[in-house]
Amino acid sequence: MLVAPVGMVVASGVVVAVLIGTIxxxxxxxxxxxxxxVVRYGLVVNRVLHDLSAALAIGLLLVAAFLTPEARQTAxxxxxxxxxxxxxxxxxxxxxxxxxxxxxxxxGLQLSDPGFWGExxxxxxxxxxxxxxxxxLVMVALLCAFAAVARTRGQLAWAFTLAVATMxxxxxxxxxxxLVGHEQGMTGLLIxxxxxxxxxxxxxxxVILRPVLGTAMPVTLRRYSTIALACYVAVGGSxxxxxxxxADDLGxxxxxYWLVLWLKVVALLVLGMFGxxxxxxxxxxxxxxxxxxxxxxxxxxxxxxxxxxxxxxxSRTPPPVVEDITGGDPALPLTGFPTPEPFTMGKLLTAWExxxxxLIPALxxxxxxxxxxxxxxxxxxxxxxxxxxxxxxxWAIFIYATCGAPGQYGKVMFSLHMVMxxxxxxxxxxxxxPAAPVTLALRALxxxxxxxxxxxxxxxxxxxxxxxxxxVNPLVAAVMFFGSLIAFYYTAWFEWSLSTHSGxxxxxxxxxxxxxxxxxxxxxxxxxxxxxxxxxxxMVLIGTLAAHAFFGLALMSGTWLLAPTFFKTVDLPWxxxxxxxxxxxxxxxxxxxxxxxxxxxxxxxxxxLRSDERDATRHDRRADRDGDAExxxxxxxxxxxxxxxxxxxxx
Ligand code: HEM
Numbered sequence: 349m350l351v352a353p354v355g356m357v358v359a360s361g362v363v364v365a366v367l368i369g370t371i372x373x374x375x376x377x378x379x380x381x382x383x384x385x386v387v388r389y390g391l392v393v394n395r396v397l398h399d400l401s402a403a404l405a406i407g408l409l410l411v412a413a414f415l416t417p418e419a420r421q422t423a424x425x426x427x428x429x430x431x432x433x434x435x436x437x438x439x440x441x442x443x444x445x446x447x448x449x450x451x452x453x454x455x456g457l458q459l460s461d462p463g464f465w466g467e468x469x470x471x472x473x474x475x476x477x478x479x480x481x482x483x484x485l486v487m488v489a490l491l492c493a494f495a496a497v498a499r500t501r502g503q504l505a506w507a508f509t510l511a512v513a514t515m516x517x518x519x520x521x522x523x524x525x526x527l528v529g530h531e532q533g534m535t536g537l538l539i540x541x542x543x544x545x546x547x548x549x550x551x552x553x554x555v556i557l558r559p560v561l562g563t564a565m566p567v568t569l570r571r572y573s574t575i576a577l578a579c580y581v582a583v584g585g586s587x588x589x590x591x592x593x594x595a596d597d598l599g600x601x602x603x604x605y606w607l608v609l610w611l612k613v614v615a616l617l618v619l620g621m622f623g624x625x626x627x628x629x630x631x632x633x634x635x636x637x638x639x640x641x642x643x644x645x646x647x648x649x650x651x652x653x654x655x656x657x658x659x660x661x662x663s664r665t666p667p668p669v670v671e672d673i674t675g676g677d678p679a680l681p682l683t684g685f686p687t688p689e690p691f692t693m694g695k696l697l698t699a700w701e702x703x704x705x706x707l708i709p710a711l712x713x714x715x716x717x718x719x720x721x722x723x724x725x726x727x728x729x730x731x732x733x734x735x736x737x738x739x740x741x742x743w744a745i746f747i748y749a750t751c752g753a754p755g756q757y758g759k760v761m762f763s764l765h766m767v768m769x770x771x772x773x774x775x776x777x778x779x780x781x782p783a784a785p786v787t788l789a790l791r792a793l794x795x796x797x798x799x800x801x802x803x804x805x806x807x808x809x810x811x812x813x814x815x816x817x818x819x820v821n822p823l824v825a826a827v828m829f830f831g832s833l834i835a836f837y838y839t840a841w842f843e844w845s846l847s848t849h850s851g852x853x854x855x856x857x858x859x860x861x862x863x864x865x866x867x868x869x870x871x872x873x874x875x876x877x878x879x880x881x882x883x884x885x886x887m888v889l890i891g892t893l894a895a896h897a898f899f900g901l902a903l904m905s906g907t908w909l910l911a912p913t914f915f916k917t918v919d920l921p922w923x924x925x926x927x928x929x930x931x932x933x934x935x936x937x938x939x940x941x942x943x944x945x946x947x948x949x950x951x952x953x954x955x956x957l958r959s960d961e962r963d964a965t966r967h968d969r970r971a972d973r974d975g976d977a978e979x980x981x982x983x984x985x986x987x988x989x990x991x992x993x994x995x996x997x998x999x
Contacts, residue, residue, distance in 0.1 A: 407549025
């Protein structure tokens with residue numbers, strides 16, 4: 349049962365990649381010199397094995413951690429985990445081979461060159477493309493070890509998360525990283541690779557695990573089918589997002605690169621029909637009848653393998669659009685974006701530079717929230733409109749801060765960077781937290797009854813985890829909130845975040861989460877760690893407010909430039925005085941920072957008043973129920989004290 353499906357996918361992938369690659373130029377010698385057929389074809393064949401072993405490792409962990417229930421006497425999860433460890437091992441081997449082939453292709457050195465191995469060990473880390481493979485190799489090696497021992501749902505879920513996270517360095521290595529707007533390319537490839545891995549890897553895993561899945565097959569397939577549908581949309585959409593970068597004019601649409609792309613579009617349509625057919629046939633018929641399922645799945649896997657092969661051929665086919673990112677614009681090699689037009693106040697309303705990695709999740713968050721509210725409404729449950737409005741406003745501010753003027757100009761100007769920072773850390777969470785997304789999700793999502801981790805169970809596990817208890821503790825959240833400001837601006841972290849894509853992404857995610865946990869700790873209504881009494885929360889807030897003001901003042905009065913190399917290299921003609929722009933950032937931090945904090949203080953105070961009211965109501969209800977036994981007891985106590993006081997013998 350193992351050999352046929354894996355053999356089918358690998359064979360169709362390799363054959364298509366080599367055949368199409370030979371036609372499209374993917375295996376042609378590079379400008380640096382011909383490093384020989386072993387390297388040229390090795391790169392393509394190895395990449396197919398790489399993508400498929402990664403997909404299968406992710407697919408097996410998906411099935412084990414989230415899709416299939418475990419019954420007495422079955423070893424479904426451990427079987428899947430062990431198989432995933434083997435796949436991760438294969439994945440690691442393809443990383444090693446990829447490292448050797450990529451270094452040869454990038455350096456122009458042949459494998460047989462006497463100095464090749466010495467040069468490889470000396471400079472593999474210095475070269476960005478081989479450094480990314482080394483980072484991936486370390487993550488995959490960790491995954492291999494972890495999958496070998498992971499047995500509980502929680503452990504398997506963490507192994508799955510690590511496997512998916514490994515797609516991050518992989519997505520940096522595609523054609524996308526060398527282009528203007530490389531953020532769009534890398535985000536497109538990241539979503540593409542994750543979508544393909546869950547989709548292809550999930551189906552392949554179910555086919556391989558069928559003997560151990562047994563009676564759990566129908567439920568596993570039903571759950572996979574929902575994920576497959578989402579992946580179908582994600583793969584198609586992200587492929588188009590990436591492909592759009594590769595068409596400057598209509599002529600490009602007939603280039604070898606695009607001819608491979610058109611084949612991929614056809615592959616996606618064919619797979620769409622398969623998916624629809626499988627969904628209809630499999631969900632209607634008895635899926636345990638081996639013939640039905642095996643025939644459909646094997647054919648579908650064959651087409652999937654071919655599509656992966658096309659993807660690999662495409663990733664090595666010279667693209668029609670080649671842009672010189674060193675063309676004299678100093679910001680381009682650093683930020684991946686061209687220097688924007690001179691800043692004017694009007695730009696605050698008109699500037700737009702989509703950061704897809706932030707735009708897509710923001711739109712998804714709004715879409716899922718509205719879908720959940722609709723589900724509640726449909727079943728006759730109410731949900732406050734105010735919360736929905738807050739949620740939408742919160743994400744609108746998030747999109748403006750990351751893709752509007754603060755996002756675009758914040759990449760090269762300290763002052764606008766601070767507007768983005770303050771919006772992410774303070775303004776956005778103040779709208780999102782009161783929208784109570786966790787409460788809504790728990791009410792809208794169905795609970796699983798077979799001890800598997802569905803979306804609802806994952807959310808519950810996160811909000812009740814020790815991590816949440818630690819980070820949503822008001823004191824820890826406050827230290828993270830203020831400490832991040834100092835750690836970020838007064839260390840190399842700031843320069844790293846300005847001059848690398850990863851740094852920029854880590855910065856945005858960090859600021860957002862730090863702000864969100866801080867506001868959640870103070871005024872969150874969602875289930876989670878127990879709340880501190882309101883007066884204590886208010887004190888934490890006032891302390892943070894003061895520290896924040898101190899930070900703003902320090903920046904305003906600072907006399908030395910932060911991230912000097914970056915700002916001097918970018919050298920914006922319309923920012924003649926960098927220190928003045930930095931001091932303006934200090935003013936913004938202080939100014940923008942204070943307003944949300946005052947709003948937070950009012951929310952905590954309101955919470956305080958309400959909790960007093962609740963206490964009073966609770967007390968009154970109890971008094972009504974027990975004839976105010978507490979007061980009676982108290983009066984009796986007072987009377988007893990009085991009696992003793994008046995009794996000279998008690999003295
Ligand atoms: C509308 C359909 C699709 C479009 C427009 C599309 C587009 C793309 C693009 C532009 C790339 C990046 C190539 C580069 O680095 O220049 C890519 C890579 C890839 N695609 Fe697709 N794709 C589509 C469907 C699929 C399907 C259906 C699969 C498999 C089931 C697939 C698997 C892959 C893989 C595995 C890669 C990465 C290859 C690598 O670098 O390892 N794609 N695709």
